[in-house]
Amino acid sequence: MALFDRLFGAKPEENLEESALVEEAVQEEDAVPEILEETDAVTEVEPALTPEQEAQKQRTLDLMERYYAEKAALAARVQEAQERGEDIAIQTKEAVEVPAEPEPVLETDQEKYERSLEKTRKGFGARLNEFFANFRTVDEEFFEELEELLILSDVGVQVASTLAEDLRYEAKLQKAKKASDLQRVILEKLVNIYEKDGQFKEAINMQDGLTVMLFVGVNGVGKTTSIGKLAYKYRQAGKKVMLVAADTFRAGAVAQLVEWGRRVDVPVVTGPEKSDPASVVFDGMEKAISEDVDILMIDTAGRLQNKDNLMAELEKIGRIVKRVLPDAPHETLLAVDASTGQNALVQAKEFSKITPLTGLVLTKIDGTARGGVVLAIRQELDIPVKFIGFGEKIDDIGEFSSEDFMRGLLEGLV
Template sequence: MGLFDRLFGKKEEPKIEEVIKEALENLDLSEDTEPDLTEVEEVSQEEAEVEIVEEALLQEEENQETVEESQDSEPTVEVSQEEVEEVPNSEQVSEEENPELLETAEENSSEVLEAETPQVEETVQEKYDRSLKKTRTGFGARLNAFFANFRSVDEEFFEELEELLIMSDVGVQVASNLTEELRYEAKLENAKKPDALRRVIIEKLVELYEKGGNYDETIHFQDGLTVMLFVGVNGVGKTTSIGKLAHRYKQAGKKVMLVAADTFRAGAVAQLAEWGRRVDVPVVTGPEKADPASVVFDGMERAVAEGIDILMIDTAGRLQNKDNLMAELEKIGRIIKRVVPEAPHETFLALDASTGQNALVQAKEFSKITPLTGIVLTKIDGTARGGVVLAIREELNIPVKLIGFGEKIDDIGEFNSENFMKGLLEGLI
């Protein structure tokens, strides 16, 4: 079963109201099934059906009135209190006649409200759905408007669709490939109406990302020390992601250490040190303007000596000085291998999803500077440009392995393509 079938293959169960309505509509009153029915019987049967519907509506109105009465209980209390004062000998029994009972009821109701609204931890899929809401609604609104404007499938339809996809940040290559495949599908299926291609569009987006199911999204943790090198321009959330991951892995029982190798930016060192203090993990730092490779060497030796499970290294992100950055990263790589020959086990590029196609440009440039094993996609919750994941997948074939869902300390996790595609496309078909 493919990814699309796993995500969207099952149909939702019909609502009970729809089942009842369909049953009444399909009720066979023909002469073949009931040949002996007279006109009077037919009329009485119709009246019975009407009575059933009216009773159901009446019951629903009574239930609604009951709910409204319960919601308006406070105003009713005030009126009844006045009535009790005016008519002290009234035989009506109410809570207003017993203030202690009223106070107890109020205390109990507040306790019930507190009990009914506990702080429930979000599931992984709920985090994807929440963080991808802007992307999903933005793309969905454009797609719905697009279909509303076209009554037939012609060349203008495909040109406009390609432009829509590009505006949704799925990338020029993805948009072009998808449009060409849809042209073929339209001819094959002899599709005349745009709505006939709606499901096919979503299916093709899933297939483009799936690429035969070869995701390689798994983080390659080692039995001993796992070394993770983080690169990325300043301001994309790289250091914050490292701090949140440190918290996540420590909560999982791992021994974690951080290395502040962005030594030429004092703010970066201070920020990582603050994260270390906050999540209670050690941070290796060096003197101001120190050689980043020397700080990394100290961190590697300490990690081996102290039996650290996960070592995360924060590096500089001066993309405008590509030659210097390349030389620096190559030197850091040699130092790491001097201590652990097979390290780094992961080299992550942090990308800000809100920058859209600019994130794709950064990914292309960094992939020229150093081999990348995965991407950390940050700030996905505050943007409608989550479609850039599809562009990165199609044009660079670099897997997204980590994703940031928001600002809370636990709003980061390992990327899951099924959760992502479901969160991105749910409700569009």
């Protein structure tokens, strides 16, 4: 079954007999008040919690109950002391231990997608709804305006042009007269762009032994932060993780990664200031192998404005990695800032010329309405997203799921 049908269900076939029965029932006005009385009070059903969420919720309730019980007991003791005329300060020296703020119930991955894609979904949805409200018929102006809408939604010029041409064909095939006839088709085409014949290529190339991940990307896109969050994610999963600070020339880059290592309790391999990045990577590779590390993440420089030097540096790092472990790096991941829209596509094009990329780390998706750039990168470069950053919290990163992403992007529009 195609991705769109898995997400939103297949388009129901027309059933003329059933339609006639429904129309007949609607026309029976006497039945309407009774139906309204029975269905007027709608009870909102909360989604079922997982056993872990249920246990966390109960722990939180128990903790709050204990806290307020102790608080009430202290208030009673203070009141008794006041009634006896005793020194209240002496009585209140016995402080009640205030419990730590309870941890929030963990979000599911789907909840994170829905939250982080809210701005993109609302922006795209509002434009699409306005578009269909303005057009009653399907004509050439309809297709031109649709193409412009898609470009403004950051799906890219090539995607917008291809989609408009496909829709012209579909409109003729279906003999569509009204704009609303094509609404579902438009969304289905957007999903099909990402599906790419079912070859999503999203799985992380994890190894039985050491897995080496090389991270590239321009400065300021959230590359080092993503590495730190992934180190936390994998360490929480029981993996032995090590980081390598190979961005040795940018002021503060090494210190930033070292701070992340301290924060998530993961060792960081560093070298002297301004040292050769490849030599630091070599030390990191040998140390990772000798210490039976599961995942080694290498942070590199992002000076795209000097492509020749960067290409030479990345090529040298690649040779050093392969010298120690011939099949590595197992992932070469480009970090791109979703909020930069089409600029993220430009960066992906430039870096793909410099080094072979196996995937993207999409950052800052929660603060932007430009999530459509994922479709542009997929269509034009066929580079899959492998990780996605959902927000500021330390656990706001996860492995990318096209189904969760497309559902979060289009929910409510289908």
